[in-house]
Amino acid sequence: MNYIQITDKQRQDMLRAVGAAGIDDLLRQVPDAYRLTGPLDLPPAMDEMTLRGHLASLAAQNRTEKVCFLGAGAYDHFIPAVVDALAMKGEFVTAYTPYQAEASQGALQAFFEFQTMVCQLTGMDVANASLYEGATALAEGVLMALNITGKRQVLVSRGVHPHYRQVLRTYLSDLPAAYIEVPLKGTVTDTLALENELDADTAAVVVQSPNFLGLIEAVDTIVKFAHANESLCIQAFNPLSLGILKRPGEMDVDIAAGEGQPLGIPLSFGGPYLGLFACKQQYMRKMPGRLVGQTVDADGRRAFCLTLQTREQHIRREKATSNVCTNQGLLALRASVYLAAMGPKGLRRVAQLCHNKAAYLAGRLGEAGLEVLNSRHPFFNELLVRPKRPVQQVLEDASAANMLAGHPIDKDYPELPNCLLIAVTEKRTKAEMDQLVQILRG
Numbered sequence: 001m002n003y004i005q006i007t008d009k010q011r012q013d014m015l016r017a018v019g020a021a022g023i024d025d026l027l028r029q030v031p032d033a034y035r036l037t038g039p040l041d042l043p044p045a046m047d048e049m050t051l052r053g054h055l056a057s058l059a060a061q062n063r064t065e066k067v068c069f070l071g072a073g074a075y076d077h078f079i080p081a082v083v084d085a086l087a088m089k090g091e092f093v094t095a096y097t098p099y100q101a102e103a104s105q106g107a108l109q110a111f112f113e114f115q116t117m118v119c120q121l122t123g124m125d126v127a128n129a130s131l132y133e134g135a136t137a138l139a140e141g142v143l144m145a146l147n148i149t150g151k152r153q154v155l156v157s158r159g160v161h162p163h164y165r166q167v168l169r170t171y172l173s174d175l176p177a178a179y180i181e182v183p184l185k186g187t188v189t190d191t192l193a194l195e196n197e198l199d200a201d202t203a204a205v206v207v208q209s210p211n212f213l214g215l216i217e218a219v220d221t222i223v224k225f226a227h228a229n230e231s232l233c234i235q236a237f238n239p240l241s242l243g244i245l246k247r248p249g250e251m252d253v254d255i256a257a258g259e260g261q262p263l264g265i266p267l268s269f270g271g272p273y274l275g276l277f278a279c280k281q282q283y284m285r286k287m288p289g290r291l292v293g294q295t296v297d298a299d300g301r302r303a304f305c306l307t308l309q310t311r312e313q314h315i316r317r318e319k320a321t322s323n324v325c326t327n328q329g330l331l332a333l334r335a336s337v338y339l340a341a342m343g344p345k346g347l348r349r350v351a352q353l354c355h356n357k358a359a360y361l362a363g364r365l366g367e368a369g370l371e372v373l374n375s376r377h378p379f380f381n382e383l384l385v386r387p388k389r390p391v392q393q394v395l396e397d398a399s400a401a402n403m404l405a406g407h408p409i410d411k412d413y414p415e416l417p418n419c420l421l422i423a424v425t426e427k428r429t430k431a432e433m434d435q436l437v438q439i440l441r442g
Contacts (some may be wrong), residue, residue: 001084065402067432071382071423072212072407073134073411075262075272077240077350078427082262082341087334101306103249108304111292111329116335121242121347122256123249123341124278128289130332131275135167135260138206138236140288140322141255142168144231145204146177146319148286153201159211160236160414161380168206177203187213187374187384187416191221193204197389198229204255208236209245213409213421214382215374219251227252229250239263239276241380243351248278255279264333264338274331284308353426354381361433368441383422384409389442391418398439405436 006014020026027035030372046054068076073219076082086092091106101108111129118127131137132220142154154172156165165181178201180193189207198205205226226233238263248256263266281285285308293307296304314367342350358381362372365385373384387394391408398405406422413419422442424433 016243016389033305033362035319039058044229050283063294066399067403067428067435068267069422069424069428069436070423072409073261074273075240075357075381075425076267076427077262077425079264079266080338080341083334086337086375087264089329090332092333093306100411102303107294107329108289108306110333110336111290112294113340114332115292117336117339118276118278121239121247122258122276122278123247124238124253124256124286125249126284126291127276127278128287129258129292129327131257131277131289132328133271133273133275134236134257134261135161135164137259137275137277138164138234139168139255140275141257142204142206142232143171144181144283144286144288144321145234146175146253148283149203149230149232151201151203151231152176153180153199154193154204154206155180155182155197155202155231156206157182157194157208157211157217158180158184158186159189159213159215159217159329160206160208161212164208164236168245184213186377187211188215188377189217189222191218191225196223198225198231201230202226202231203231204232204234206234206236210238210380210382213413213416214379216245216378216380219246219248219253221373223252237276238380240351240354241350243347245351245380246354254283258297260331260335263335265334272328272331274328275336275337278310318387323407324371346427350426352379357381357426358383358424359366359435360430361422361436364433364437365440368437370440372436373416381424384416385440386418387420387440387442391420392422394395395439397442398436401435401439401440403432403436405439 006381015022015026018026019164024103037150039150069208070076083218085138115127115129119125131140146152154177156179166249169179175320183190188211194205205222207217207219207221207222211217223233234255234257236246237258239257239258239260256278265274275288277289292304292306295305297303341345358379362383364374365372366375366382370388373385373386391410395405409419409421410417
């Protein structure tokens with residue numbers, strides 16, 4: 001495809017073909033208030049050297065070197081150099097699955113490897129080639145459960161990420177489906193309340209583990225309650241936590257949806273991220289997104305293709321399982337490179353470092369007389385702390401010390417006032433954690 005502008009003759013030919021006398025006639029249905037009648041108010045063009053200097057001056061205003069204890073769904077993990085080296089190759093730098101997908105065997109093989117590794121990571125039977133990010137992956141899982149069961153009620157733990165819950169409510173807002181939120185008992189899902197809410201019209205139970213507040217939920221118990229009610233269980237998960245925690249498939253979870261950002265994807269001010277999605281084999285044809293399969297070509301050689309496309313909008317639009325067009329192919333590639341580079345032992349090592357360092361910080365906070373609300377339950381790498389001073393003051397003091405101290409949760413959990421959610425990754429050092437304790441103590 002070239003980008004040579006059209007000629008006056010070509011413009012007149014196109015206008016004549018659509019029966020328009022001119023550009024104004026073509027755009028007559030667009031209200032004047034929304035039409036651009038003059039040039040854009042932009043500064044004059046710059047040459048390359050001037051533009052580089054201008055961009056460098058803008059970049060110099062960024063504050064990128066703060067010690068980061070922020071988490072709440074996006075985490076400051078170490079990214080091996082090999083991830084950028086391979087993912088930035090020109091053959092891969094696109095988010096698109098080509099329209100003639102089979103012409104790009106390298107890309108399809110990368111996605112096939114990605115699906116394989118997601119299945120190994122989650123213990124599930126089948127995974128797709130990615131979705132947009134964790135929130136929409138979870139919402140797509142709920143739509144899938146409604147489609148599978150034909151039921152019209154969804155129970156969602158209040159321990160699920162608040163943004164995920166908001167996205168899910170948006171998805172369900174125009175559907176004949178009831179969204180019921182299950183309360184917490186302390187900082188974990190109230191399983192008794194959940195059991196009492198289950199009824200014959202419950203399509204699925206949605207739980208996140210580790211939950212938004214950092215706690216590991218009793219997923220086994222929740223799965224048993226759901227299956228006893230002939231409902232599905234959907235788990236939102238942190239992929240790195242599966243280096244040391246029981247996998248969704250091992251707990252008989254039906255659908256697993258997660259955010260892939262911890263797998264070699266930078267924070268990037270919130271995106272683009274990567275939706276991970278896997279399920280049991282019997283639900284494969286109801287699964288959203290694209291699937292890459294392995295086959296043989298006309299010469300008997302191994303080949304890869306998009307498979308089971310009868311699920312998709314470009315084959316049977318009115319019966320499509322989802323409307324995923326530009327999926328996160330480049331991000332899926334980054335996750336594939338990260339997982340391949342780390343291997344099972346490396347992934348376990350990173351998960352252990354995250355947990356062990358969080359446990360060290362929890363101990364130091366306790367010694368300093370600070371309340372760690374989730375210290376009485378198993379956790380992965382996030383701590384819920386109640387400082388003795390107002391959270392906003394703590395955040396300001398930490399910022400002055402070149403540190404992002406954590407995420408205040410008051411807005412989403414008013415029942416847990418003046419609390420800070422602190423994430424500890426493998427990058428945090430003992431000195432940084434000790435400094436954070438001093439700031440929190442005041």
